[in-house]
Amino acid sequence: xxxxxxxxxxxxxxxxxxxxxxxxxxxxxxxxxxxxxxxxxxxxxxxxxxxxxxxxxxxxxxxxxxxxxxxxxxxxxxxxxxxxxxxxxxxxxxxxxxxxxxxxxxxxxxxxxxxxxxxxxxxxxxxxxxxxxxxxxxxxxxxxxxxxxxxxxxxxxxxxxxxxxxxxxxxxxxxxxxxxxxxxxxxxxxxxxxxxxxxxxxxxxxxxxxxxxxxxxxxxxxxxxxxxxxxxxxxxxxxxxxxxxxxxxxxxxxxxxxxxxxxxxxxxxxxxxxxxxxxxxxxxxxxxxxxxxxxxxxxxxxxxxxxxxxxxxxxxxxxxxxxxxxxxxxxxxxxxx
Amino acid sequence: xxxxxxxxxxxxxxxxxxxxxxxxxxxxxxxxxxxxxxxxxxxxxxxxxxxxxxxxxxxxxxxxxxxxxxxxxxxxxxxxxxxxxxxxxxxxxxxxxxxxxxxxxxxxxxxxxxxxxxxxxxxxxxxxxxxxxxxxxxxxxxxxxxxxxxxxxxxxxxxxxxxxxxxxxxxxxxxxxxxxxxxxxxxxxxxxxxxxxxxxxxxxxxxxxxxxxxxxxxxxxxxxxxxxxxxxxxxxxxxxxxxxxxxxxxxxxxxxxxxxxxxxxxxxxxxxxxxxxxxxxxxxxxxxxxxxxxxxxxxxxxxxxxxxxxxxxxxxxxxxxxxxxxxxx
Numbered sequence: 001x002x003x004x005x006x007x008x009x010x011x012x013x014x015x016x017x018x019x020x021x022x023x024x025x026x027x028x029x030x031x032x033x034x035x036x037x038x039x040x041x042x043x044x045x046x047x048x049x050x051x052x053x054x055x056x057x058x059x060x061x062x063x064x065x066x067x068x069x070x071x072x073x074x075x076x077x078x079x080x081x082x083x084x085x086x087x088x089x090x091x092x093x094x095x096x097x098x099x100x101x102x103x104x105x106x107x108x109x110x111x112x113x114x115x116x117x118x119x120x121x122x123x124x125x126x127x128x129x130x131x132x133x134x135x136x137x138x139x140x141x142x143x144x145x146x147x148x149x150x151x152x153x154x155x156x157x158x159x160x161x162x163x164x165x166x167x168x169x170x171x172x173x174x175x176x177x178x179x180x181x182x183x184x185x186x187x188x189x190x191x192x193x194x195x196x197x198x199x200x201x202x203x204x205x206x207x208x209x210x211x212x213x214x215x216x217x218x219x220x221x222x223x224x225x226x227x228x229x230x231x232x233x234x235x236x237x238x239x240x241x242x243x244x245x246x247x248x249x250x251x252x253x254x255x256x257x258x259x260x261x262x263x264x265x266x267x268x269x270x271x272x273x274x275x276x277x278x279x280x281x282x283x284x285x286x287x288x289x290x291x292x293x294x295x296x297x298x299x300x301x302x303x304x305x306x307x308x309x310x311x312x313x314x315x316x317x318x319x320x321x322x323x324x325x326x327x328x329x330x331x332x333x334x335x336x337x
Numbered sequence: 338x339x340x341x342x343x344x345x346x347x348x349x350x351x352x353x354x355x356x357x358x359x360x361x362x363x364x365x366x367x368x369x370x371x372x373x374x375x376x377x378x379x380x381x382x383x384x385x386x387x388x389x390x391x392x393x394x395x396x397x398x399x400x401x402x403x404x405x406x407x408x409x410x411x412x413x414x415x416x417x418x419x420x421x422x423x424x425x426x427x428x429x430x431x432x433x434x435x436x437x438x439x440x441x442x443x444x445x446x447x448x449x450x451x452x453x454x455x456x457x458x459x460x461x462x463x464x465x466x467x468x469x470x471x472x473x474x475x476x477x478x479x480x481x482x483x484x485x486x487x488x489x490x491x492x493x494x495x496x497x498x499x500x501x502x503x504x505x506x507x508x509x510x511x512x513x514x515x516x517x518x519x520x521x522x523x524x525x526x527x528x529x530x531x532x533x534x535x536x537x538x539x540x541x542x543x544x545x546x547x548x549x550x551x552x553x554x555x556x557x558x559x560x561x562x563x564x565x566x567x568x569x570x571x572x573x574x575x576x577x578x579x580x581x582x583x584x585x586x587x588x589x590x591x592x593x594x595x596x597x598x599x600x601x602x603x604x605x606x607x608x609x610x611x612x613x614x615x616x617x618x619x620x621x622x623x624x625x626x627x628x629x630x631x632x633x634x635x636x637x638x639x640x641x642x643x644x645x646x647x648x649x650x651x652x653x654x655x656x657x658x659x660x661x662x663x664x665x666x
Binding site: 043044157186187188189190191192194195198213214215216217219220239240243244253254255257258259260261262264267268269270271274 | 386387506508536537538539540541542544545548563564565566567569570571589603604606607608609610611612613614616619620623624627
C-alpha cells in the first residue's frame, strides 16, 4: 500500500487547567490518503479543532501535552520544535479557517498577503506577482489584478474566504485542513466555496481534513467520515455507508436531529444534556451513553475498549452498545435540560 | 382565519449624505416595497442572504426601526411608527428573540431579573398564553411567581433564577431568551436566526420548544433565517428576499415544490443534501442553475442604480406569487 499522507496513531492531547493536566483528546487514530477528503464531525467541545491544531503544531507547548504519533508523508510531527514545524505549516499543510476576516491582516493588500505565504526569498519579482494573480484566478476571482491591490475590508465574505483558500494553496500543499470553512457564509456562497474546494482538491490530488458540524456539508464533500464525541472517535466509515447504515448511537442521534429530512408535523430528536466538561470525561466508557436517558446504568457505565470494532467494509464503531440500541419514543427528548 | 399582522408596502430607506451641505444624495433601499401578512398561530418564514433586508423587516416590526413609508396593521390597528406602537402598548403583543443569546442577555443581571424586566414594564397577565385576558398586575409577588412559571415552561429548574447568563449553555440561554419574550403574553414573536449559533442537537431542542409553545399558546412567529432546512421544517408560509425585495412568496410547499423565480431556484439548489448517492447529480444541477442565473439575471431584474431590483410580484395561484420576468404570465 502506498504511504499515507497523514497517519495519526493514538493521539492524545491534555490541557493544563488550574495546574492539572486534563485530557481533551484520547487515543485518536485517523489517516488520510492522497486525494481523500476526510470529514471530522461532532458537536462543539468534541475535540475536532483540538485534533487539527495538533496536526498544525499550534498548541502551546507549556500548557499542552500531545502524545502519540502524527506522520505527514512519513515524517513524525509530534515533538518538533516551533522552527521545525515551520517547514510544514503553510508549506505541505495549508489551512482554511472559519472566519476569514480575523485571519487576514486588515492593513495589508490581498496580493501581498498571498505573496507573504509563499516560500520565496524575494517577494517582489514579476514571477511572484504572476503567481499571485494565478492563484486568485484559481479560486475563481474574476478581476484578480484589481483584487490583489485591495484590502480585506473591501471584499465580501465569500471573496475573503476565496482569498484564504488562495493563501492555503500558495505552496501547493499535500494536505489542506479546512476548519468549518463555510459556517459563516450564505448557502449560495457556501455551495460555491465547497465546489471550489472540491475542484482544487481533484486537480491537485490534495488530501483534505474537513472539520464541520454540518451533516449536509459532510454528505456533499467527504469520502470518509469520522464522528467524534468527547475527544474520541466513535464511528468511522465511508460516507455512503455512514449515512445509510449509521451504527453508533451518537451518529444516529445526530442524523435524527437534522431537520432537513423531517416532516413539519414530526418532532425532532433533541439530544438531551451537553458534552461533559474535560474533568468529567472518563475515556474508559462510552461517554455518549450518558445522554441516552432510557439506557440501563449497567450499559452506560460499562467499560469500553479504546479500539474501534470493525463492523463492515471500512466501517468501525466504538463499543458494543450500538448492537441493542433503539430510540425510545421521540418526544422523550423534548424539553430536556 | 384573520390576519394577526399585515404589512403593506413597507419601505425602509437609509439616507446617504454627501457633499458640502451634507445633503441627502441617495438612499440605500434596505427594504423596498414589501407586503405580507401573518395569520394567528402560524409561522411565517423570511429567507434571504445577508444584506437582503430580512432583519430590517424584523426590526421595524418590533419597533426598533421606523419605516420610511408603508403601514403595519396589527389586529386591524395601525402600528407603523414607534410612536403609534407605544400608544397601543404594542410590545406586550410583539416580542423578539435574537440570534446571539450571549450578547442579548445582560451579563450582570440574574436570570430572574432578566425575565422579570418585561413583566415590570407591561405587567403580569393573568394567565400565560396568547388567549389570556388583558388584566395585568404589577405586584412584585405576581412577578416572582410568573418568572418561576416561565422557567418551568422553558424547562429550566427554579434554582436557576439566581444564576447569571454565563452559567448556561448556548441552548439554555436561547431558551431564556424565549422565556423573556414569552413573559408578556405576546401574540407574535419575531425570531431572528434563533438557532444559527447552535449545535444540531441543541438546535433541535430549541426548534421543538418553539413548536410546542406555538401549539400550547397559539403564538405566531416571524422566523427569519438563511437555513432553508430549518425554514422548511418550521414554517407555514415563506417569503424569499433579495436586495430588499420579495422575489417569491407562497406556502412552504409552493416554494419548495414549485419554485418559479430564478433566485429561489438558486437558493434551493445550494442546499447540501444528506442523500450521498445524489451528490454528483446535485452538483451538476447546481452548476446548471448557477449558469442559468448568470445568464438570465438581467431578465428577472431591472437596473436601479447599481442594484438589481426585482419586478413586482405577480400572482400565480391564490397562495403563490413571484417576481416573474417581464412578459411572463
